[in-house]
Amino acid sequence: MSDIWSMIARRLLLGLLTLFVISLIIFGATELLPGDLAQNILGQSATPETVAAFRRELGLDLPAHTRYVNWLLGALQGDFGTSLANKRPIADLIATRLSNTLFLAVYAAALSVPLSLMLGILAALWRNSIFDRAANALALTSISFPEFFVAYILIFVLAQSGLFPSMARMDPTTTFSEALYRTFLPALTLTLVVTAHMMRMTRAAIINLLASPYIEMARLKGMSPARVILKHALPNALAPIVTVVALNLAYLITGVVVVEVVFVYPGLGQLMVDSVAKRDFPVVQAVALIFAAAYVLLNLTADVLSTLSNPRLIHRK
């Protein structure tokens, strides 16, 4: 087992290194943007003295590497600086947005992961049957439409009839059950978008193994088709499935701007897009760093889980 811990430690270090490189890229990219920030904010009519004073206030007069180190050290302590647009601390700004984003992501994952695993397993069990074809066709259809289209169809069908709200507004007084109800449509939209990928990978990973001698052996031991799939094929198919699930979860956190916009949901994606429009770079940097961290962390978890699913890697000779 000590092998596992050292493997996890190595992966964590690598993940941190990746994040460090990403933070350099994020910071460097915003540096490269044309135009002077202070000038942009104050407008063309500002006097050079005001601009210079404002630059000092923002710390823009310091050399880039000093600002990078300050920014990174602050970020490590949860202090991302203040927003240029409304002067509020970015950490406060992000906190509620982040929890909203995570809430929606977890909600959609709780719907889509079990659903797609179950559909994938059943499709593998009844491969080439009507069920298999129907599930595949439906999943492909839903992934082929753009998200906003799926969202509008759902609003048209489920919100116009008054079953669910088409606006997913959230405020501090919203109770948990109320939140579940209000965000049902965005969660369902995301579920429809991500299910196909995970379901098809589950099906393919299982079917890929069905020609193995140990699967034939299980059948020759008189095991039922369901047991052959669940007990003999699935444990060996976990690694590719876990990887695809992690990729989709990362997407649920970082890639849902369109859905947030359609349902007026106050998530991180919207904040990011708004801040880009307002050239509020500290916020953009902070959100980008959070997205990167989510990606790295989820992929790391997937790597560790795939390793754990392979006895050849945990139980050495």
Added chain:
Amino acid sequence: MSESSAKPVLLTMQDIHIDGRSGDTWSPIIKGVDLTLHRGEVIGLIGESGAGKSTLGLAAMGFTRDGCRISGGMIDFDGIDLLAIPERERRALRGKRIAYVAQSAAASFNPAHKLIDQYCEGPVQHGVMPREKAEADAVELYRRMRLPNPEEIGFRYPHQVSGGQLQRAMTAMAMSCRPDLIIFDEPTTALDVTTQIEVLSAIRDIVAQFDTAAIYITHDLAVVAQMADRIKVLLRGDEVEESDTRSMLAAPKEDYTKSLWAVRSYARPVQPPVTTGVPVVSVQNVTAGYGAADVLKNIGFDIHARRTVAVVGESGSGKSTTARVITGLLPPRQGRILFDGQPLPPDYRQRSRDQLRQAQMIYQMADTALNPKLRLRELIGRPAEMYLGLKGKALTERIRDLLALIELEPEKYIDRLPSELSGGQKQRIGIARALAAEPKFIICDEVTSALDQLVAEGILKLLDRLQSEFNLAYMFITHDLATVKAIADEVVVMQNGRVVEQGPKEEMFQPPHDPYTELLLSSVPEMDPDWLTRLLADRAARRAGQG
């Protein structure tokens, strides 16, 4: 007939027809074969690959692989019509009353579960016994199969157990529900001779102890002679003949059976010993390995022109590593390789193109050694182009000559893909590709061990002819001593990375031997049905004498 015919009939297969699908058409694999098996009796099914042995064996469980179907005939197992009952009832029989032991236990155990979990699955799921009892039973059967640490071995994963032990664990698993019938599908083909003996004797004892009937499928006549009461010979889905083991061995009736028997008698004429001259290849005091461990420990031997040196030993003895050192894939830690008396750079990247051309290799699995996307023209042409600079018409001429040399019609084969060839033909292409470079020295790494005996004999004869035509020196890596007898001039016996004995073949097969050579030689099955019994008695007596 043996005494077992007095027992009641357990399995009757009548006029079995099985078809296999290729594209949209069904073609016959089994063409009307009958089989009768009594309780406690062992019948051997032999034939070359493609004869339909496994297909027929699986059909005895009412099972066909995907893409196959039983299109006619009747299978009666202990009064149950296997083809008439629903699949659910057939499943209830499989594992419980009819069990299966597969060729490669390493591939047939599920890598995700411990051995004992896989053992208990059958008894528990079939409702034969509860888990605790099954676990206790597993330990008992592991002990009877003479597995080391029977109490603990079940709690290991398949990758933690050696091939021979896995094969015994699989036999124990097949026994878990005390079936009436077990299908053994080439259970020892993938094992070394020394390991094979242990598995064979364990299987034979346990089948006798529980009075289990068995269908024993193999292509090895000497093995089936030890195991079966009766032998049935199959050829391309048809029965050739069937009789009890002793009369079959003593007097095979059909020509095909006789030809199978004759294969083992091929041997090339004895060459006069080499006393002078510079060896083509000289391996001198080589120590090499991967990581921290030494796989080869100070080995040395010479190979002269027009001579075949067979390197024999079990898997893991360092045979293939020796080949990697000679070809420069693995630079040695100590020692050197001389070629025509000149030292070769240890790493192939430092060798000149001409040095590389002089030493070529032929591989065990022609299937994976040939690029499936290239036509034979390119496969054989590339080395001729690269090493000899042949182009255009001259190159095509050379490819045609090479194809003619390996006895394949150039017109017919030059534009084929490897997938359009049989196993033996693919191996011939491997030989042609090695010859295309016009080498002095060829390493043959287990080149015949994946082939049927008749096909293998053809390859050996071809190699022999090419050697005298082109003055080639061969290093022949093999674990099969029958092949050594057939083709070698000199033998190098390896064990645990050391050379334990070397010398001319005639001396090697004459006593006195090194103890390890003795063990190897005595482990090669003979075509005598009493061989295994006698050998085990001998070894037991010797152990008793020593102790």
